[in-house]
Amino acid sequence: MENIYLPKLAEIKEIIQETADTKTIRLTIDGKSIDFLPGQFGEFSLIGEGESTFGFSSSPLRKEYFEFSFRTSGRATTGINGLNEGDKLAFRGPYGNYFDTSKMHGKDIVFVGGGIGMAPVKSIMEYCLDERDKYGKITILYGARTVGDLLYKNIFEEWKNHKDTEFVVTVDPGGETPDWKGKVGFVPTILEQLPLKGENSIAVVCGPPIMIKFALKTLEEKMGFSKENIITTLENRMKCGLGKCGRCNVGSVYVCKDGPVFTAKELESLPNDF
Amino acid sequence: MEEKYFEISSENLKKFVDGMVTDNYEVIAPTDKDGDTFYGKISKFEEANLDILLPKMSYKEYLLPKTETIFEYSISGVDTDIKDGLQNIAGANEKRVIFGGRPCDAGAGPIMEKVFNWDYKDEFFNERFKNLTIISIACEKPDNYCFCTEMQLSPESSYGSDILLKKSGDKYFAIVTGEKGLNLVKKYSDLFTETTKDKVPADKDWKKIFEIEKTKSFLDKNFEHNYFQERFLSCIGCGVCTYTCPTCHCFDIQDEGNLKEGRRIRNWDSCQFGIFTLHTSGHNPRVTQGDRYRQRLMHKFKIYSEKFDKYLCVGCGRCSRNCPEDIDIKEVAKNLAEMA
Numbered sequence: 001m002e003n004i005y006l007p008k009l010a011e012i013k014e015i016i017q018e019t020a021d022t023k024t025i026r027l028t029i030d031g032k033s034i035d036f037l038p039g040q041f042g043e044f045s046l047i048g049e050g051e052s053t054f055g056f057s058s059s060p061l062r063k064e065y066f067e068f069s070f071r072t073s074g075r076a077t078t079g080i081n082g083l084n085e086g087d088k089l090a091f092r093g094p095y096g097n098y099f100d101t102s103k104m105h106g107k108d109i110v111f112v113g114g115g116i117g118m119a120p121v122k123s124i125m126e127y128c129l130d131e132r133d134k135y136g137k138i139t140i141l142y143g144a145r146t147v148g149d150l151l152y153k154n155i156f157e158e159w160k161n162h163k164d165t166e167f168v169v170t171v172d173p174g175g176e177t178p179d180w181k182g183k184v185g186f187v188p189t190i191l192e193q194l195p196l197k198g199e200n201s202i203a204v205v206c207g208p209p210i211m212i213k214f215a216l217k218t219l220e221e222k223m224g225f226s227k228e229n230i231i232t233t234l235e236n237r238m239k240c241g242l243g244k245c246g247r248c249n250v251g252s253v254y255v256c257k258d259g260p261v262f263t264a265k266e267l268e269s270l271p272n273d274f
Numbered sequence: 275m276e277e278k279y280f281e282i283s284s285e286n287l288k289k290f291v292d293g294m295v296t297d298n299y300e301v302i303a304p305t306d307k308d309g310d311t312f313y314g315k316i317s318k319f320e321e322a323n324l325d326i327l328l329p330k331m332s333y334k335e336y337l338l339p340k341t342e343t344i345f346e347y348s349i350s351g352v353d354t355d356i357k358d359g360l361q362n363i364a365g366a367n368e369k370r371v372i373f374g375g376r377p378c379d380a381g382a383g384p385i386m387e388k389v390f391n392w393d394y395k396d397e398f399f400n401e402r403f404k405n406l407t408i409i410s411i412a413c414e415k416p417d418n419y420c421f422c423t424e425m426q427l428s429p430e431s432s433y434g435s436d437i438l439l440k441k442s443g444d445k446y447f448a449i450v451t452g453e454k455g456l457n458l459v460k461k462y463s464d465l466f467t468e469t470t471k472d473k474v475p476a477d478k479d480w481k482k483i484f485e486i487e488k489t490k491s492f493l494d495k496n497f498e499h500n501y502f503q504e505r506f507l508s509c510i511g512c513g514v515c516t517y518t519c520p521t522c523h524c525f526d527i528q529d530e531g532n533l534k535e536g537r538r539i540r541n542w543d544s545c546q547f548g549i550f551t552l553h554t555s556g557h558n559p560r561v562t563q564g565d566r567y568r569q570r571l572m573h574k575f576k577i578y579s580e581k582f583d584k585y586l587c588v589g590c591g592r593c594s595r596n597c598p599e600d601i602d603i604k605e606v607a608k609n610l611a612e613m614a
Binding site for chain 1: 344345347349352354356358359360389390392393394395396397398401497498523524525526527528529531532533534536538540543545550551552553554555557559560565569572573576577580581
């Protein structure tokens with residue numbers, strides 16, 4: 001008899017302080033990563049402080065660890081924030097559906113991430129970059145409110161250095177510093193300036209709802225992406241992650257089981273409940 | 275197993291219940307407490323209140339307790355000791371019997387079983403459900419809040435009961451639906467007399483006042499309808515509808531204790547609370563009470579039936595009887611059906 005709510009203990013291998021209030025934590029179970037797919041998520045907790053839901057941010061092909069990024073904001077994340085390398089973190093998962101990379105093979109891909117929404121994008125993006133030859137041109141657009149809010153700064157160079165890969169980073173107007181070399185402008189605005197065409201292309205978009213709304217409009221109306229070829233993830237409050245606790249549904253769709261990955265076409269048929 | 279039919283006199287029914295108590299069954303029945311009637315453990319037949327239509331609460335808590343230990347933990351230094359709550363489920367006792375419940379409450383078990391078993395299996399629920407024997411008594415006089423007939427059951431439905439008793443003069447007919455019920459009857463076989471289906475009085479012709487399929491077809495097309503925002507302006511979001519509901523199963527998971535010892539628990543939760551869906555960012559998909567009551571209606575009459583081919587409602591009417599704002603779900607479901 002299996003207790004589906006029982007977590008496993010993972011060991012913290014590495015903690016990366018991304019910004020003042022966000023960290024990336026790399027974990028292992030039995031000294032290695034777990035089997036998961038990009039887009040999936042898990043329940044993470046410091047036992048005693050309660051569980052939180054996070055998507056994986058690492059490529060599943062990197063077998064030495066699995067990672068997630070989080071912003072410290074409540075009781076559970078404050079607990080996790082207080083942990084050190086070598087400490088234990090409770091984990092259960094992976095749950096949910098995933099980005100189907102087989103449908104992306106041979107195509108040009110644009111990855112669009114806003115704020116901490118870059119975390120799930122990073123997982124699928126690095127998965128593609130790890131098998132770079134399977135895909136066409138790759139464009140990465142990443143934006144945050146301010147320079148100080150950008151995650152993954154230490155690996156920007158790594159992303160850029162892949163062949164036939166363009167990396168564009170932007171901050172919201174007013175969020176730039178005097179020595180800022182990237183773009184200034186909201187993600188949908190900068191997206192519009194990129195030489196992208198919907199033909200034989202896939203767009204992966206994650207970020208705050210308002211960014212998604214305008215980015216989708218740009219991709220569809222100005223660049224000719226079909227709704228089937230725009231993929232995003234939904235985040236709703238979850239507790240069980242197993243389709244039982246009853247809160248993450250959008251209409252008849254359970255984000256934890258039917259999602260979190262949806263195409264713009266699928267989103268179109270959902271009621272305004274997210 | 276095919277249904278089997280027995281007769282039992284009122285006098286023997288008392289002996290049957292007292293016999294189970296004597297044989298260390300945990301017998302749970304409607305019983306009076308603090309001026310009201312609740313399901314609770316009885317120690318003799320007389321403690322059961324079989325006159326009342328429905329106890330205040332359903333017996334959901336015997337399948338899904340208000341608080342359940344998922345695991346207990348103790349942490350010292352680098353060692354974390356986790357004790358799996360499944361190893362010691364309070365109340366998952368083969369000798370637990372619900373006696374004198376109603377067909378609506380009995381219907382809730384097999385309906386909830388579906389959500390607890392699609393894909394991932396919730397063994398907490400399964401262990402309790404598997405070990406519970408349900409002996410229901412058919413209703414003779416449903417009240418105005420009742421609408422089990424509209425919900426594909428009836429005051430005489432045996433769905434979900436291991437034994438359904440139908441009163442007839444000073445005796446009862448016992449309809450035994452499966453092995454669990456039959457085992458009990460066999461154990462007390464001197465109190466029961468086997469009979470045939472044709473001897474059991476036919477069910478009355480219970481009339482429906484609306485078609486639930488029409489309610490669903492309204493919900494299918496009218497997510498944005500003004501009705502929800504207007505009708506539920508009066509809702510104060512107390513959540514009593516969900517707590518007293520036999521099929522509402524939404525739950526929360528919380529840690530209780532400190533960083534050295536404590537437990538992770540699963541608690542009843544309610545879709546009627548704003549915090550239920552509140553995101554960390556402050557965004558909330560369901561802002562108004564109209565949004566939240568609509569979710570409850572959608573879950574019961576549309577979403578659940580699409581996923582599991584059963585409506586998530588047995589028509590017991592408790593949510594209406596207990597609502598401080600007198601929101602009558604039967605009226606609401608009827609209104610929606612009329613607007614379809």
